[in-house]
Amino acid sequence: MKKQLLTTLIFIFSISIAVAQTHTVELHGKILTADGQPAWGLTLSIKNTKNVAYTDRNGVFRIAAPAGSSVLLIKSGVSSQEQEVAINANSDTKLETITIKEKSYELNEVVVTGQYGPQSMKDAVYKVRSISAEKIKFRAPTNIQQILNTEFGFRFTNDLTLGVSNVEMMGMSGRNVKILLDGVPLVDRSDLKEGLNQIDINTVERIEIVEGPMSVVYGTDALAGVINIITKGKSGYKFGVFARIQEETVGSEYEALNGLGSHNKNISVNWQNKGWNAMAGFSNNTFGGWNVPDKTATRDEVNAIQFWKPKDQYLGNARVGYGNNKFNIWYRADFVNEDITSRGGINPNYTVVTQEYITDRLNNQLHADWKLNNQLSLTLVGGYTNLKRKTSTKIYDFATGVESLTTGAGEQDVAKFNSTLFRGTLQYKLSDAISIQPGVEFNREGASGQRIKGSPVINDYAFFASAEIKPFNALKLRPGVRFINNSVYDAPVAVPSLNAMLNLTRDLDLRLGYGRGFRAPALRELYFDFFDASHSIMGNENLKAEKSNSFDGPLTWNAIRRDGIRLTSTVAGFYNDFFDRIEYGQYEEDASVTTLINISRYKTTGFSLDNTFNYKDFQAGFGLSYIGRYNDLTEGNYQSEVPKFSWTPEFFGNLIYTVTKLKGAVSLAFKHTGSRPSYQVTSTDPNNPRLVKIGSFTWTDLLFNKTINKYLAVNAGVKNLFDVTQLTNSSTSSGGAHSTGGGTVPYSYGRSYVFGLTFNWNKL
Template identity: 80%
Template sequence: MKNTLLLALTFILGLNFALAQEQTVKLHGKILTADGLPAWGLSLSIKNTKNVAYTDREGVFAISAPAGNSVLVIKSSVSHQEQEVAVEAAVDKVLATITIKEKSYELNEVVVTGQYEPQSMKNAVYKVRTINAEKIKLRAATNIQQILNTEFGFRFSNDLTLGVSNVEMMGMSGRNVKILLDGVPLVDRSDLKEALNQIDINTVERIEIVEGPMSVVYGTDALAGVINIITKGKSGARFGVSARIQEETAGNEYEAFNGKGNHNKNVSVNWQNNGWSAMAGFSNNTFGGWNVPSKTATRDEVNAIQFWKPKDQYLANARVGYTNAKFNIWYRADFVNEDITSRGGINPNYTVVTQTYTTDRLNNQLHANWNFNKKLSLTMVGGYTNLQRKTKTTQYNFATGAESLTTGAGEQDVAKFNATLFRATLQYRISDLIAVQPGVEINREGASGQRIKGDPVINDYAFFASAEIKPLTVLKLRPAVRLIKNSVYDAPAAVPSLNAMLNLTQQLDLRVGYGRGFRAPALRELYFDFFDASHSIMGNENLKAEKSNSFDASLTWSAIRKSNLQFTTTLAGFYNHFYDRIEYGQYENDPTVTTLINISKYKTTGFSLDNTFNYRDLQLNLGFSYIGRYNELTQGSFGDEVPQFSWTPEFFSNVIYTLPKIKGSVSLAFKHTGSRPSYQINSANPNEVRLAKVGSFTWTDLMINKTINKYLMLNAGVKNLFDITTLTNTATASGGAHSSGGGVVPYSYGRSYVLGLAFNWDKY
């Protein structure tokens, strides 16, 4: 009897479950903005259920709903208001097109970096620049550097000895720039920002740039500003597959699919259903080098040539997450394996030395967000990075055919770095006039290696808090402070900032800000020792943090805001004053040894005018910047002979013209960078100074994109149209650990020709 009842109960429960499953149907629809364009990235949910979905770039969505009458809730990141639409769910039901009240340009200008919550660029207290997915796609870029290269205020330098590049932002070196991946700092082994070009460009949704110190929010290194690389999240499709292949010459050098030139391949998949989502991707970027000497070149012939080293990258990423109306959690992992090969010339004894630099990087991040109600939310971020850089040096003997490892100092080395991050912030909106955001952050960094003393670990603990106050309807204030305790160096006790935004008129916004910035001495600067035949470098465990006082202001005029016509212009200026700057100097106990000391002051200042014009099928960005860098000789006896600042102008333009009739577009990215002057003591006469200059140059990329059908898109074009390879340089020394003195400065491998094909397939 009991068994019979149990079987009957099981049958009834199973029948009810089956019926419930049959009563759940899939709703399909499309959402447009107020000006009739696709509304992408909107959050959708079915009221009183946990079912969620997102619109894709065509505004299309698919969401599960109970059969019968339901309420579709549409949430915008701009207004934070929810729009409810009554719907009738039936099998294969296609809803009528839904129109929201926001316009397309408002949705496209949503920013998150440094904000309490996603909001429109117009309402953000900080001045934020964005580079959206469309521009990234049309540029046919293979790394982040190719995107930023034509943005004003950015400049890149190249170390041909190590085969890496570094970024400069608003007149400040890369060590003063914070690089974030989805808000999590990227770790580098030195002050070179190598990580910037170790990110899979195919996973990037957009790039947000905040100029000026962001040390209160993001801690160390954020003196010049922040570059936040935001990766792709949930797709509107239930399942999708994308792939990309791109071939590119390096100057006039090219071999199909492998060898000389640039060869890029990518494949990725994504899936989402009822709040769950997952995606994974794999890319291979192969660069065959440029101007590489032949295998029979002698050592002297190789040393006389400036050449770009071959590089091979394998990148993999995965993301999984769950979202409902109140809660969002997701995990992401990014892995890169990079090999840079440096082959020397044949020695008189018929041997050749080859060095390989291998980088393995694994970035892990876990994000969680709880919206308890409309006033209170909690955000938590955890991150762990494991970075390993291996140097392997081998010697090949042509006479015997034997290959062996060399034994010189630093020729066999494995340097390991790791970093752990935990950050939690609470956002509480007390009223329409005031909101507060307290937070805590814990960082742990460790390192080991042949050239690093011991196994040092740095622990950093911080509490930060800010408030957003609206004393007037036209005025928004954001005071903030960060309190720091560090286990190794003497951190500043408090780092304050104050930002304000004033709506002078409906079209005119004024932003002003002050920030106290700081940069912690890096592990390499504290504990790195390197002695060989040509280097005598020693770390300094007594370094203090670099500090800065920074001021910035911007005036934005949104002159025209109509459906087909938009014009915005921004005039901005900044001034930064740095103290206790870390520089190389002589070790006091042994003048033959180089070490790092806090000796320098430094300043940067400048202004920019940025204009954006959109009219129907034309998008135009045009502007000018003028950046001044401090001449350190003004601190000494040459102060009367040397101006305080040396100035460099930049002219820039980005144009995208869409051709609907042929389903294509043309994009042009242009930047002219003026000569870069500096003053140095004349080596022939130490009692006089001389003016030195790095020459001006013009960088232009021209790309054409054509949609072949609903699945395929072709891109072709020319990068570095004016064939820039080196910059003139009249300095007697170019600086840097691997500089070769004066002479030309390597900048690029020349004009390149691009041809690529992208595939995308989605199932809703």
């Protein structure tokens, strides 16, 4: 591993030195909006040159410029302005702070997910939701889950046995959601999206969400959509230091700085000079568990309660790169060590069993963008992930004082997973009306472990292409297709998609989309075998890929944009039809053995209404969604007794009020999720399907943020204001291998109180 990292770094620096300019005079400064907020994502250029730059999240920019008198062009996406500048020939030139006429909410959000390049959200063919850095800061999160928890269409489930969570998006499970880190897929050991909460929240710049199948662009798993977690890039400052400490209660449980409660600590530094940039950071997250039984509790007492397991995380990251007007290259490494501890109760023979789940994950990324000319650019992405999950089980004998390893099946196991990615895309602008993007992608996945048959490897080769066509100014079309060849599973030969955006009026945009999606069988589903006293599970090497046909149609209205008021409303509908869905079933040659087979049909449908409102220092997002999930009993003999879909409503809102005079803000985020109905048949009454429900709940976070001085800020507040812990459940059957059937559903550890302090120092 060390040799691989060293080789990668040598490669980066070799290319960077080859393209570096020998000397550059730079113009640098800071741009603010009319309401005093950093103006990020603005396009800057020097008139009569090809020099281009962008403002970062702090509104800071650096741009190469010729000596003498020049004109700086500033484009905001809403308007543009010019400013004359005098450039010193012997040293860098610093400008006084520039203020543009637009307020922060009037600037178009820039998005990159699924785009040919950075694109304003309004002009993107796909409907992209973006969670900004400002919103993330005001939520005072400790992980990604706490950010998405109040976003509409998202729901989380928690496996207290393994100590992990999984995400559901628009009625579809996490196995159908593609999780990306800077556009590179996150690898997990199963279809649970554990990696979502193994990302250092302090490195996250923003989160972009695209609903609907993105299989043409991103390949497998992207049936429900894509969550792209975008990390902080190079800063406009020459040097900076950021530090954060945050303390939270867990329910009513808390110990200062360590032990019970949630404790988060981070420090990071960044640097840049003459096109070179680097940053590094370290975080420690400690979760003391909740409702954890006393060490003297018996086995039966422990088994009778639901408790959240203690978790420790150590996260490190580093980034280094070089860029100029035509070429940009950077390498990033993210490492996490996670330790989840599960202590059982005292057995009648005075022994106690303790299990540890230890995860080591190393993500490597290498990105390069090369602008060959105004019409042609090349993007290359390489990624390598090494994931190791160790299960260690020990038994302690109180009589002898001896601790030893247990010998049961699966109690001592090391599962190893690795993934290699290479993606290359060419963006070519044929004319103002036509752009094309052909690309190639190679994925290699490998695994080994006690429960994995052999050391399987899957190779996936793909060629994809799309075009963006504007037959006239009001219409934009994006057809695309992906061709796939896989070494193991039966992949679809071609995956097509077609998206369109029509500007009905200046303020009214209609988007329509169709996509063919697919999900490749995971290595675990193909090769996982686990047999013990309680389990008889066998993988199936003959699985086919899951497939789907999906349709969506969002309509966006920029209703009011005057006198400091802005209202934008989007109403959207969607329909997804899945087939060859992979589910557990009986093994054909032995009914006592469980295996995986392509048997299930599934559908989801629904609509949402999403509104954003801005007035002076007040920002609000509010709306509702109504999601229907298919009742698969209608595929059998129960068409007349069971409705085709069961529906769940959601109501949501995110409010931010900035108190300018106090240099502070108040943030309120809430979501009410209605009950989740479904139908099941029991062995006692097989002829009458029974309506069962998981209960409704309301989640609310209330946070305060205040800037103390130039360097320090504090945040405080309450999360889960209404103290949600468990959801009622009238089901009588188990929802999974580690669930508890008809018992209540664990959702959270209750109301928590937050206090945090951040330090931010930068040198321009």
